[in-house]
Amino acid sequence: xxxxxxxxxxxxxxxxxxxxxxxxxxxxxxxxxxxxxxxxxxxxxxxxxxxxxxxxxxxxxxxxxxxxxxxxxxxxxxxxxxxxxxxxxxxxxxxxxxxxxxxxxxxxxxxxxxxxxxxxxxxxxxxxxxxxxxxxxxxxxxxxxxxxxxxxxxxxxxxxxxxxxxxxxxxxxxxxxxxxxxxxxxxxxxxxxxxxxxxxxxxxxxxxxxxxxxxxxxxxxxxxxxxxxx
Numbered sequence: 001x002x003x004x005x006x007x008x009x010x011x012x013x014x015x016x017x018x019x020x021x022x023x024x025x026x027x028x029x030x031x032x033x034x035x036x037x038x039x040x041x042x043x044x045x046x047x048x049x050x051x052x053x054x055x056x057x058x059x060x061x062x063x064x065x066x067x068x069x070x071x072x073x074x075x076x077x078x079x080x081x082x083x084x085x086x087x088x089x090x091x092x093x094x095x096x097x098x099x100x101x102x103x104x105x106x107x108x109x110x111x112x113x114x115x116x117x118x119x120x121x122x123x124x125x126x127x128x129x130x131x132x133x134x135x136x137x138x139x140x141x142x143x144x145x146x147x148x149x150x151x152x153x154x155x156x157x158x159x160x161x162x163x164x165x166x167x168x169x170x171x172x173x174x175x176x177x178x179x180x181x182x183x184x185x186x187x188x189x190x191x192x193x194x195x196x197x198x199x200x201x202x203x204x205x206x207x208x209x210x211x212x213x214x215x216x217x218x219x220x221x222x223x224x225x226x227x228x229x230x
Contacts, residue, residue: 052144053101057151057180058162059086062114072116075184076153078217087182087216088151091209094223095149095180102145106166109136126161133162135169147176150195153213154183159191164198173201178230179208180223182216205230 063073064084078090085093089105096103110133113119126133152163177195181188187210196204209226211219 053099053147053149054104054139054145055092055096055099055101055149055151056104056106056139056166057088057092057149058106058153058160058166059089059092059151060112060119060153060160061086061089062116062119070116075213080217086153087213088153088180090216091180091182091211091219091223092149092151094220095151095227098224098227099149101147101149104139105137106162107136108162109134123155123160127156127158131161132165132168135162135165139170142170142172145175147178148172149178149180151180151182152191154181154186154189154191157186157189159194167195167198171201172199176203176205178205181208181210182213183210184213 061073061077061084063069063077066079066082066084069077077084077086079085080090092103092105095101113122125131150163152159177199179188179192179195181191183189188208192204192206192208196202207226207230209223211222
């Protein structure tokens with residue numbers, strides 16, 4: 001009789017422990033579901049916050065032909081699904097895809113040459129003479145945006161001079177500027193400080209994203225982590 005009682009007690013204990021295990025698993029499952037729901041809510045809130053954002057970029061791919069590229073052409077571009085994109089253009093599309101921001105491409109009124117040596121020489125001349133290339137297109141109403149993602153390649157350890165033209169044209173007082181950049185080895189150089197000097201009444205985020213031209217095609221995950229960190 002005593003053995004039967006002990007056996008029944010053991011069975012009851014097993015069921016109790018099993019029930020506790022199921023209850024604990026359900027609790028963990030509910031907690032995970034709640035965490036996922038929180039993450040989704042946070043993402044929706046973040047996207048909502050970005051509704052007044054715009055991605056502004058200048059990009060200068062040296063070809064649109066994905067075949068038989070020279071090294072210089074390959075350095076300035078990435079190929080996504082058979083389409084040639086400029087390095088900074090590709091970075092801009094990642095930001096837009098993950099924020100829902102508007103997009104604006106800075107384009108010169110007089111197109112830049114695509115021949116590498118000629119382009120490099122022209123960029124150097126513009127910098128040495130502090131020139132301001134004329135922009136052919138314009139943002140109709142910059143006042144509607146609170147956040148400006150500003151993208152550009154590094155040319156001669158500086159922004160391309162057409163970026164100076166852009167920053168001269170608009171007043172970003174009270175707005176947030178978030179730089180992103182592609183480069184051949186010099187990173188941002190001193191460009192973030194330059195943007196702060198040109199737009200002293202804007203908040204320039206020093207935690208910008210910069211990526212080497214050699215790594216830009218594999219930069220999407222890093223850019224998403226950076227965006228979430230903002």
